[in-house]
Amino acid sequence: MAKRKLKEHRINREWCKGCGICIEFCAKKVLEMDQEDKAQAVRPEDCVVCKLCEMRCPDLAIEVVAEEEVEEDIG
Amino acid sequence: MAVKDYIRERFFPHIWCPGCGHGIVLNGLIRAVEKLGVQKNEIVMVSGIGCSARIAGYLDFHTMHTLHGRALGFATGIKLSRPELKVIVPMGDGDALAIGGNHFIHAARRNIDMTAIVMNNRIYGMTGGQYSPLSGYGILASTAPYTSVDQSFDIVQLAAAAGATFVARTTAYHIQQMIELLQEAILHKGFSVVEVMSQCPTYFGRRNREGDAVAMLKHMQKITTPIGSKAKAEHPELIERGVFVRKELPEYCEAYDTIIRRAKEGK
Ligand SMILES: Cc1ncc(C[n+]2csc(CCOP(=O)(O)OP(=O)(O)O)c2C)c(N)n1
Ligand code: SF4
Ligand code: SF4
Ligand code: SF4
Numbered sequence: 042m043a044k045r046k047l048k049e050h051r052i053n054r055e056w057c058k059g060c061g062i063c064i065e066f067c068a069k070k071v072l073e074m075d076q077e078d079k080a081q082a083v084r085p086e087d088c089v090v091c092k093l094c095e096m097r098c099p100d101l102a103i104e105v106v107a108e109e110e111v112e113e114d115i116g
Numbered sequence: 117m118a119v120k121d122y123i124r125e126r127f128f129p130h131i132w133c134p135g136c137g138h139g140i141v142l143n144g145l146i147r148a149v150e151k152l153g154v155q156k157n158e159i160v161m162v163s164g165i166g167c168s169a170r171i172a173g174y175l176d177f178h179t180m181h182t183l184h185g186r187a188l189g190f191a192t193g194i195k196l197s198r199p200e201l202k203v204i205v206p207m208g209d210g211d212a213l214a215i216g217g218n219h220f221i222h223a224a225r226r227n228i229d230m231t232a233i234v235m236n237n238r239i240y241g242m243t244g245g246q247y248s249p250l251s252g253y254g255i256l257a258s259t260a261p262y263t264s265v266d267q268s269f270d271i272v273q274l275a276a277a278a279g280a281t282f283v284a285r286t287t288a289y290h291i292q293q294m295i296e297l298l299q300e301a302i303l304h305k306g307f308s309v310v311e312v313m314s315q316c317p318t319y320f321g322r323r324n325r326e327g328d329a330v331a332m333l334k335h336m337q338k339i340t341t342p343i344g345s346k347a348k349a350e351h352p353e354l355i356e357r358g359v360f361v362r363k364e365l366p367e368y369c370e371a372y373d374t375i376i377r378r379a380k381e382g383k
Binding site for chain 1: 128134136147334
């Protein structure tokens, strides 16, 4: 399988409670807390689409969307 | 299907505190079901009472939110009448092993086909941080202000001794392992127990100076190790993760059906 390329991080600001889990455990340090204590992708170019942030979020507030998935959605 | 197709979105954001490990179990369970490709209407989730038990309300399966400690009793009735359905019973450590301890050991002994998930945060979260049979010696709780003198159960040993035919342990930190273990447990024919060590930062973490959710997850990473690892040999105090029991025994509903058939045939 080809290495997946990031399309975007979809962060649901209504649901994110600012626990910091996604931020702390991202090996690539892609995410940071913004001024309102919500997770934010500040270095998306470093994201390897491992989706660990998405799977560990206790609030189901973050979704990491890869390029091919987007095509699939449309197709 | 997308994660959102498995939940009742109208109840979100959910009620759990920031960083509550129960939310990670919810997340892992959705992914396990998605990977298995089981239909939502083939699953019945039966829960008791507790922060953990609220997981049933958030999932768009057939769900029943019953009585504290009695979820396995209700689940047994459902499974016996509709054995074709997959029954999943999420419980807190208090729900499963304090008030519900008797239901737990007997469901395990009967080997009825269902998946018990013990979301073990070692405290009564919902009622304000009283100690549970999983808190253990030396733990601070609202009912143990000078530390608990009770020893804790070992859920894995207890479930195995009681007769569960699939027994596993993981943590909220080890999300990929959690997803794999939950898949295997759901597929296993017989009584499956998956202990997921979960964090309650609000009561357990704060009182026992374990810090916030992130610090508690790091702690779980540190104090656990895969079954039979080299680290375990060198540091016997480490808690093992993985599958401890995986065996076949007659399943309760099938055995019961056989008896009914025999009785009808008069032999
Ligand atoms: C018969 C009965 N006794 C006591 C209670 C009060 N009660 C509600 S939840 C709970 C314990 C919750 O702890 P646990 O099961 O470990 O779940 P958690 O909230 O930590 O997820 C208790 C004692 C109750 N609801 N019903
Ligand atoms: S893990 Fe989820 S709730 Fe916590 S900060 Fe990240 S997006 Fe927000
Ligand atoms: S997908 Fe992986 S690399 Fe990308 S932000 Fe999430 S944890 Fe970091
Ligand atoms: S009290 Fe503890 S178990 Fe209950 S929602 Fe808050 S963190 Fe979770």
